[in-house]
Amino acid sequence: MNLTNLDLNLLVPLDALLREKSVTRAAGRLGLSQPALSSSLARLRRHFGDQLLVRNGNAYELTPLAAQLRPRAEAALTGVRLAFSRHPGFDPATSGREFRILASDYVMAVLGGAVGAILDERAPGMRLRFEPTTPSVVDQAPESLRGADAVLLPHGFLHGTPHADLFSDTWCCVVATGNERVGGTLTMDDLRKLPWVFTYLSATAFTTVARQLQALGIEPRVTAVVESFLALPHLVAGTERIGLIQGHLAARLSGVDGVRVLPCPFEPVPLVEALWWHPMHEDDPEHRWMREVFAEAGRALAPGDGRSGQVGREPLERGEQIGPGDAGAPAPSISD
Structure with a gap:
């Protein structure tokens, strides 16, 4: 995979969305607007070819792929923080x-x-x-x-x-x-x-x-x-x-x-x-x-x-x- 073709700015919203399982809560966590997070989620869905978050009643759940991505996103973000700190x-x-x-x-x-x-x-x-x-x-x-x-x-x-x-x-x-x-x-x-x-x-x-x-x-x-x-x-x-x-x-x-x-x-x-x-x-x-x-x-x-x-x-x-x-x-x- 060519990293130059990836938008690494999506890593932070990916981590927040997988943690919170909610666009609203993820937006609040990051201090961003809900439309901005919705846009990031749409781009992430296109990249992975997966819904990542699916509605179940009044709440959202992680898809199987999203559940696999959650610890990887946390680890990647930790590595980035370490590199720049x-x-x-x-x-x-x-x-x-x-x-x-x-x-x-x-x-x-x-x-x-x-x-x-x-x-x-x-x-x-x-x-x-x-x-x-x-x-x-x-x-x-x-x-x-x-x-x-x-x-x-x-x-x-x-x-x-x-x-x-x-x-x-x-x-x-x-x-x-x-x-x-x-x-x-x-x-x-x-x-x-x-x-x-x-x-x-x-x-x-x-x-x-x-x-x-x-x-x-x-x-x-x-x-x-x-x-x-x-x-x-x-x-x-x-x-x-x-x-x-x-x-x-x-x-x-x-x-x-x-x-x-x-x-x-x-x-x-x-x-x-x-x-x-x-x-x-x-x-x-x-x-x-x-x-x-x-x-x-x-x-x-x-x-x-x-x-x-x-x-x-x-x-x-x-x-x-x-x-x-x-x-x-x-x-x-x-x-x-």
């Missing part, structure tokens, strides 16, 4: 770069505040744009990494990709304080008989500790599923459900009455959280600096082996309740 003599104090980071609410709550504090002090012009990891992000990890600066995921989902380990954590069980079927400790029989709330539940979206339960011969009776670690305790409170939550996050929960944290009645597999990036970022000095910021925040978070699940306090006592004033620092407000 490189400057000799990088100085974080004067940089205005934005980094797009894909992460779960768990990682944002645990690391976000520390990373933000470092940027405020050393790179006040930089900006982090946190966006949520979703099952599709993990399923299409190589393409997802092309369209983002980094993704925060534990080991077990990505392989053969540059990464930096940030911190380790362990898992705890969460039950309601009023759950009379649970005493001061949980038993393996409790795990078999009581209902569960899971964070993610599909062939490709899961927690490794949930898979471990099955390996131990326990088939949890899952009555609720939520794609949010921060929301999980609220689906435990006032019920007989059991949930699994990371130790570092348990130490930061604030304002959740009616739940308590108990040790798992088995040795949970350790969780090692890492920052993953596409090889194209490997030698980017600004990206390298950003990676070190996350690594520094991770080191501050987890002194020693980092598996106590606590930060700045003693390990959880059996049956310790989480409530206002009992947890560690409240989770920072960050808009995954």
